[in-house]
Amino acid sequence: MVDTPAIELRDVARYFGERIALRDITFAVPAGATLAVLGRNGAGKSTLLRVLATLLRQHAGEVLLLGEPLPRRGFAVRGRLGLLAHEPLLYRDLSGRENLRYHARLYGVGSERVEEVLRAVRMERRADEPVRLLSRGMVQRVAVCRAVLHDPEILLLDEARANLDPGASELVEPLLGRPAGRTRVITSHDPQAALAEADLALGLRDGRPMFSLPADQVTPDLVRELYA
Amino acid sequence: MSTALAVLRKDLLLELRTLETIPAMALFSITTFVIFHFGLNRPTVDGQLAAGVLTVTLLFAGILGVNRLFVAEREQGGFDAFLLAPVDRTALLLAKASALFLFLAVLEVIAVPAFSLFLLGPPLGPALPSLIAVLALADLGIAVIGTLVSALAVQTRARDVIGPVIGLPLLVPALIATARAIGPLLRATGPAPLPGKWLLILALYDLVFALVAYAVFDFLLED
Amino acid sequence: MPTYGRGLRVLSILTVVTISAALILVFFYAPLDANQGFIQKIFYIHVPLAIVSLCGFVFGGLLGVMHLKTGDRRYDMRSYVAIHMSLIFGVAALISGSIWAKASWGHWWVWDDPTLVSYLIVVLMFATYTPFRFSIEDPERQARYASVFAILGGAFVPLNFVAVRAAQGLVHPRVLTVSGGNLPGPMALTFLISLIGIALLYATLWKYEMAAKNARIQLRALRRRVLGDDDVSPLQRTAAPSL
Numbered sequence: 001m002v003d004t005p006a007i008e009l010r011d012v013a014r015y016f017g018e019r020i021a022l023r024d025i026t027f028a029v030p031a032g033a034t035l036a037v038l039g040r041n042g043a044g045k046s047t048l049l050r051v052l053a054t055l056l057r058q059h060a061g062e063v064l065l066l067g068e069p070l071p072r073r074g075f076a077v078r079g080r081l082g083l084l085a086h087e088p089l090l091y092r093d094l095s096g097r098e099n100l101r102y103h104a105r106l107y108g109v110g111s112e113r114v115e116e117v118l119r120a121v122r123m124e125r126r127a128d129e130p131v132r133l134l135s136r137g138m139v140q141r142v143a144v145c146r147a148v149l150h151d152p153e154i155l156l157l158d159e160a161r162a163n164l165d166p167g168a169s170e171l172v173e174p175l176l177g178r179p180a181g182r183t184r185v186i187t188s189h190d191p192q193a194a195l196a197e198a199d200l201a202l203g204l205r206d207g208r209p210m211f212s213l214p215a216d217q218v219t220p221d222l223v224r225e226l227y228a
Numbered sequence: 229m230s231t232a233l234a235v236l237r238k239d240l241l242l243e244l245r246t247l248e249t250i251p252a253m254a255l256f257s258i259t260t261f262v263i264f265h266f267g268l269n270r271p272t273v274d275g276q277l278a279a280g281v282l283t284v285t286l287l288f289a290g291i292l293g294v295n296r297l298f299v300a301e302r303e304q305g306g307f308d309a310f311l312l313a314p315v316d317r318t319a320l321l322l323a324k325a326s327a328l329f330l331f332l333a334v335l336e337v338i339a340v341p342a343f344s345l346f347l348l349g350p351p352l353g354p355a356l357p358s359l360i361a362v363l364a365l366a367d368l369g370i371a372v373i374g375t376l377v378s379a380l381a382v383q384t385r386a387r388d389v390i391g392p393v394i395g396l397p398l399l400v401p402a403l404i405a406t407a408r409a410i411g412p413l414l415r416a417t418g419p420a421p422l423p424g425k426w427l428l429i430l431a432l433y434d435l436v437f438a439l440v441a442y443a444v445f446d447f448l449l450e451d
Numbered sequence: 452m453p454t455y456g457r458g459l460r461v462l463s464i465l466t467v468v469t470i471s472a473a474l475i476l477v478f479f480y481a482p483l484d485a486n487q488g489f490i491q492k493i494f495y496i497h498v499p500l501a502i503v504s505l506c507g508f509v510f511g512g513l514l515g516v517m518h519l520k521t522g523d524r525r526y527d528m529r530s531y532v533a534i535h536m537s538l539i540f541g542v543a544a545l546i547s548g549s550i551w552a553k554a555s556w557g558h559w560w561v562w563d564d565p566t567l568v569s570y571l572i573v574v575l576m577f578a579t580y581t582p583f584r585f586s587i588e589d590p591e592r593q594a595r596y597a598s599v600f601a602i603l604g605g606a607f608v609p610l611n612f613v614a615v616r617a618a619q620g621l622v623h624p625r626v627l628t629v630s631g632g633n634l635p636g637p638m639a640l641t642f643l644i645s646l647i648g649i650a651l652l653y654a655t656l657w658k659y660e661m662a663a664k665n666a667r668i669q670l671r672a673l674r675r676r677v678l679g680d681d682d683v684s685p686l687q688r689t690a691a692p693s694l
Contacts, residue, residue: 017590017693018675018686055311056451079314089305089312091238093245098238105234106313130245146309376603380596384586394583394600397576398607401614408618429614440606444599447519451592 004067006031006154006183007052012061014047020207021047025061027202027212031153034184036198036215038191040227043204045187046085049158052185053083066153079107082152084160084176088143092132096123096142099131100149107150117145121171136163144172148180157186161193191223231315235323240330242300249296250334253289257339260285261346272349279410282343286336286363287370287403291392293331294374297324298382311449321375321445329371336363348414355413358422362409365430369402372437379448405430455662459655466655469648473641481641490554493547495641499649500544501570505608507537507653508577512605515598527594528692530601532660534580536653541574569615577604585690594692664691 005028012025022044029035037045050056051063054074063070065077090099100114118124121141131139140163147155160176161169174180178197188194195201201218203210203226210226211218243249264273264281273281301307310320340359344352352359377395381387405426412420477495511533518526548567553559560567583600587593686693 053312055308075314078312081312083308083312087305087308089309091242091300091304091306093242094238098241102234102238103309103313105237106231106310106315108314376599380583380599383592383596384583385588386582386586390579390583390586393579394576394603397572397579398603400572401607401610404614404618425617429617433610433614436606436610437603440602444519444602447595447599450595 004031005029005064006033006066007035007185008062008064010062012051012058012063014044014051014056014059014207022051022058022204022207024208025202026209027200029183029185029200031183032181033199034178034186034197035200035202036191036194037185037187037202037204038194038223038226039204039210042206044207045204046158047207048204049083049085049156049185049187052154053081053156054078055083077154079150080153081156082147082150082154082182083156083158084143084147085156085158086162088131088139089146090131090139090142093130095128095130096134096145097127099142100127100145103146103149109150113149114145117149117175118142120175121145121168137165137168140164141168141172144175148175153182155180155182155184157184159188160186161188191227195223229319231313231319232322232326235310235320236326239323239327243327243331249293250331253292253331253335254338256292257285257289257335258342258346260288261339261343265347273347274349274414274416276407276411276414278348278414279407281347282340282414283366283403283407283410285343286332286339286366287396287399289335289339290328290332290370290374291395293328293335294370294378294395295381295388295391297328297375297378302382307449317446317449318442320449321379321441324378325371325375325441328374329367332367332370333364336367350414350416350418355419358413358419359410362406362413362422362427362430365427365434366402366406368434369430369437370399372434372441373398373402376437376441376445376448379445383448401433402430405433455658455665459658459662462651462655462658466648466651469644469651473645473648476641476644481638482635490551493551493554495645496649497544497547497551498642499646500540500547502646503649503653504537504540504544505570505573505612506650507533507540508573508608509605511537511601512603512608515601515605518594518598519602524591524594524692527598528664529661530598531584531692532657532664534577534601534604536657536660538574538577538580540649540653541570541577545571545574566616569611572615573604573608573611576607580604581690585688588688590693593690597692668693 007027007029009025009027012022013020014022025048027035037048039045047056051058051070052065054065054070054077057071066080068076070077090096091102094102097114097118100118101111103109104111104114115124118127121144123138123141123145126134126138127142131142134142140160144160155176157176164172176184178184186194186198195215195218198215200213201215202212203218203222205226211222261281264285265271268277268281298307301310311317340352340363373395377391377398380394381391384390409423409426409430412423473495477492481492481495483489483491511530514526514530514533518524518530548570549559552567580597580600584593584597587596
């Protein structure tokens with residue numbers, strides 16, 4: 001029985017010059033579980049996700065992803081992570097399909113998979129138009145494809161549902177949501193929505209953890225205090 | 229290697245789609261030749277003067293290409309996309325330098341005949357193979373330095389200015405070597421043999437900076 | 452944390468002594484040049500300044516390598532100080548060279564001299580170092596990129612020299628050729644002492660500046676610890692490394 005948590009952080013800190021972006025961050029996420037990261041704007045949520053995505057290096061503490069220490073073993077886990085944030089990370093002058101094929105090549109994934117995900121989000125017919133001609137919701141759908149193209153074990157979702165209408169949100173649920181069985185770290189502007197689909201919750205305030213609890217133990221008062 | 233090819237392919241596709249870089253470089257070169265015609269007040273140039281005009285024009289046109297090299301990555305999240313992927317990061321250097329090299333080659337296919345047509349006195353034919361050899365080495369140097377400088381500049385605030393301001397001095401040895409190598413080729417009385425010393429210096433320059441680039445590029449990408 | 456102050460007094464005294472000795476030699480010992488007369492003596496300042504500054508740039512590049520290799524921000528600090536000290540010496544070399552040029556050849560500047568031109572290019576390039584640093588806000592990235600710049604510049608100095616020298620200048624007196632200087636004895640000695648003096652001056656000033664910066668950083672760290680992070684005003688955007 002494998003007990004290693006999928007994600008483990010111990011006393012992680014990250015600074016921007018003298019400013020504290022993250023400090024004393026400690027938590028563990030078991031495989032298949034979902035962690036909701038809550039906090040106001042500027043609390044450090046995006047920074048934390050970028051550290052988990054191996055895009056930022058921690059200045060102190062340990063980060064272990066799938067048992068591998070970062071940043072040293074970053075190259076070993078990158079192929080097993082997916083990130084979906086505010087930026088879709090798509091080239092506007094290329095089509096959705098071309099963008100996805102490019103990512104497929106970077107991840108060593110076949111082009112049948114590209115078609116598979118496009119079909120899953122119902123974008124296969126509009127996938128040949130340049131991304132800049134697509135609506136924001138459609139762009140987000142293609143971005144979802146990009147994030148799960150390589151079937152990652154860990155999914156990092158930073159405000160991923162933004163720009164998606166309820167219909168589209170339903171479409172992407174099997175790819176991004178709990179049913180997919182991935183370990184997830186999510187942030188959202190809507191704390192209640194995030195808590196609803198999470199097992200664990202981490203509350204951040206000015207880069208420091210205010211609470212780290214199972215999601216069902218997070219009371220509305222606690223949330224209000226965090227956002228106060 | 230396959231990563232570098234994937235990135236290169238993407239960049240060539242983008243350039244074909246948007247045509248942002250090469251036409252600008254080509255147009256700039258031709259305009260510059262015309263300006264030189266008026267500025268120098270001569271119907272034709274030959275010898276060292278011609279070599280200088282050609283080299284400087286190609287250099288400045290190259291700078292246009294350099295400025296644009298990483299812009300799409302910066303503005304459209306290309307860096308993040310690349311850094312997230314399980315790939316060797318030096319592949320980005322290889323891909324971008326190759327792209328720049330190809331852009332310069334295409335530029336020269338347009339600009340050199342234009343130069344021959346508008347400004348050059350002696351015919352280009354006999355000197356052409358040697359000229360191509362020199363320009364290939366020169367393009368290599370510009371590609372390496374250009375990629376480095378562009379990567380440095382793209383993260384700063386003054387990015388359009390910093391590139392040329394740092395890049396041009398760095399390229400001076402290449403400029404000197406290229407111009408001096410081409411000079412004898414464009415002699416009015418017929419091409420003289422290619423001076424080996426300048427090719428050697430150019431090759432040395434390319435080698436040193438390629439090695440430096442390979443060593444430092446990763447540090448520009450990490451965070 | 453090294454304090455850089457150690458040995459500073461000895462070094463300073465040594466510098467003063469050597470430079471004084473050099474000056475005495477320049478004015479009272481070195482013979483008058485047959486062609487150029489008294490003004491030729493600027494050579495004893497100009498050339499050492501140029502040589503020391505070029506070495507300083509290469510030194511800055513090496514420190515940049517150390518910074519990238521070890522990730523220790525103090526190397527970046529050392530690199531920064533080395534480079535901008537070299538820049539100051541470099542500008543001084545250009546000015547003294549210009550004075551010499553005017554006196555010997557009648558022009559403030561001569562383009563056909565490869566050594567002077569190549570030197571100008573190096574100085575121009577490194578002059579962009581500080582504005583470049585300033586244009587990057589994130590201090591850690593600033594340090595990293597500055598080190599890359601320093602390495603590029605350090606590799607550039609010898610290459611540039613080779614290229615420009617090969618372009619055959621005729622004007623600059625080839626006083627120090629590879630075959631070993633063609634300076635007569637008394638001139639050689641004076642030159643050597645001057646060179647050592649200027650090199651010591653560079654080392655002393657470097658140490659002084661490192662000591663000052665180091666002290667300021669430690670003071671700030673202390674203030675932050677004593678007064679608490681919030682009461683100490685945040686650092687302004689700066690080109691200088693801040694650790």
